Amino acid sequence: MPGRAFASFSGGKDCHLSIFLAQKAGFKVEYLLNMTHQNGEVSRSHHLPASVIQKQAEKMNLQLIQRGTSWENYEENYRQVLRELRQKGITHGVFGDIDLEEHREWVERVCYSEGIEPFLPLWKKDHQEIARMIVKEGFKAHIIVVNDRFLTPDFLGKPYTLALIEELNKRGVDPCAESGEFHTLVIDGPLYREPLEFEFGEIKQEEHYHFLEVKLATPV
Numbered sequence: 136m137p138g139r140a141f142a143s144f145s146g147g148k149d150c151h152l153s154i155f156l157a158q159k160a161g162f163k164v165e166y167l168l169n170m171t172h173q174n175g176e177v178s179r180s181h182h183l184p185a186s187v188i189q190k191q192a193e194k195m196n197l198q199l200i201q202r203g204t205s206w207e208n209y210e211e212n213y214r215q216v217l218r219e220l221r222q223k224g225i226t227h228g229v230f231g232d233i234d235l236e237e238h239r240e241w242v243e244r245v246c247y248s249e250g251i252e253p254f255l256p257l258w259k260k261d262h263q264e265i266a267r268m269i270v271k272e273g274f275k276a277h278i279i280v281v282n283d284r285f286l287t288p289d290f291l292g293k294p295y296t297l298a299l300i301e302e303l304n305k306r307g308v309d310p311c312a313e314s315g316e317f318h319t320l321v322i323d324g325p326l327y328r329e330p331l332e333f334e335f336g337e338i339k340q341e342e343h344y345h346f347l348e349v350k351l352a353t354p355v
Contacts (some may be wrong), residue, residue, distance in 0.1 A: 137161035138226035140254065141200075143242075144169045145180040146188050147319045148269050148276045148295060149231035149257060149311065155272060155326060156256035157229040164229060166198045168216055173203045181318045182280060182346050187333065190351055194327045210245060217249035227252045233313050234259055266300045266310035274324035277335075278317050283343045285316040291347040292335055295319055320349055 142154045144167035154164050169188050170179045178188055185201055192199035200220075204212040217228070228251045232238045239255065246253045257265055269276070276295040281288060285308050293299055300310045308316050323330035336348030 138163070138252075139224055140164045140227035140229050141166035141168050141220050141225050142229040143231070144188070144192075144199075145178065145231075145318070146183050146191055146321065147181055148274060148321055149233070149265075151274055151276075151321045151324060151326060152265065152269050152272070153229050153231040153256050155274075155324075157254055160254075160256065162227060162229065162254065164197065166200055166220060166223075166225065167192050167195075168220075168228075169199065169201045170209065170213065171201050171203045173205055179204070179206075179209075181320070182341075183320065183349055184351075186351055187320070187331075187349055190331055191321070194329060194331055196328060210241075214245060214249055217246065217251050221250050225251070227254050230255050231257055233257045233262065233265065233311055235313060262309055262311045262313065263300075263304075267297065270295065270297050270300070272325055274321055275330070276319040276321045277347075279320045279347045279349055280318035281345050282316050283345060288338055288345040290317065291338055291345060 137160055140157060140162045142150060142164050144150050157164055171177060171185055172179060176185055189199055200216060202212050202216055228246050230242050230253055232255050242253050278290050278293050281290050303310045322333060332352035334350045334352050336350055339346045
């Protein structure tokens with residue numbers, strides 16, 4: 136049965152759609168959980184400034200929990216947050232995983248051990264269907280990270296549209312990027328009371344990834 140929930144949150148398209156679908160299924164999503172680097176300044180998953188994710192949560196009127204961690208202590212710190220959420224009366228966790236079995240196994244193992252029921256509304260859905268649903272439901276997103284093994288840096292900043300989905304398909308790239316081919320930033324959509332005000336900055340490289348710097352817009 137649907138209950139009070141938190142959502143695992145990266146700032147990208149899949150987690151937004153999973154929240155949207157969880158709400159439609161009757162869940163009361165109250166918290167967003169975002170794990171950051173140890174310094175608390177940048178997210179672990181999408182290399183986004185913590186301030187940008189904080190602003191996304193504000194635009195959705197949701198409470199944000201950010202927790203700094205190393206990869207070595209990731210599970211330990213994640214479990215600690217789950218215990219805290221359970222004490223607040225949270226019964227479910229919403230995740231945007233689609234078909235990576237090892238991700239689901241980790242989610243289920245960690246959540247069940249802390250008394251949380253995982254809900255994965257995108258699980259095993261067709262990737263093309265998911266990609267088009269993101270656009271058709273009104274989510275506005277941009278590519279902010281590319282894996283150089285799949286896409287060139289000129290894709291950075293491109294809006295996530297039906298035309299882009301077709302371009303990705305022609306290149307043989309999964310439009311859902313389930314294996315980390317690219318990452319997105321959602322700036323508006325049906326969950327938002329108003330759009331995120333942001334600016335793109337420099338392009339940076341780290342190993343085989345290129346990142347597009349994202350900053351909150353400077354007030355005029």
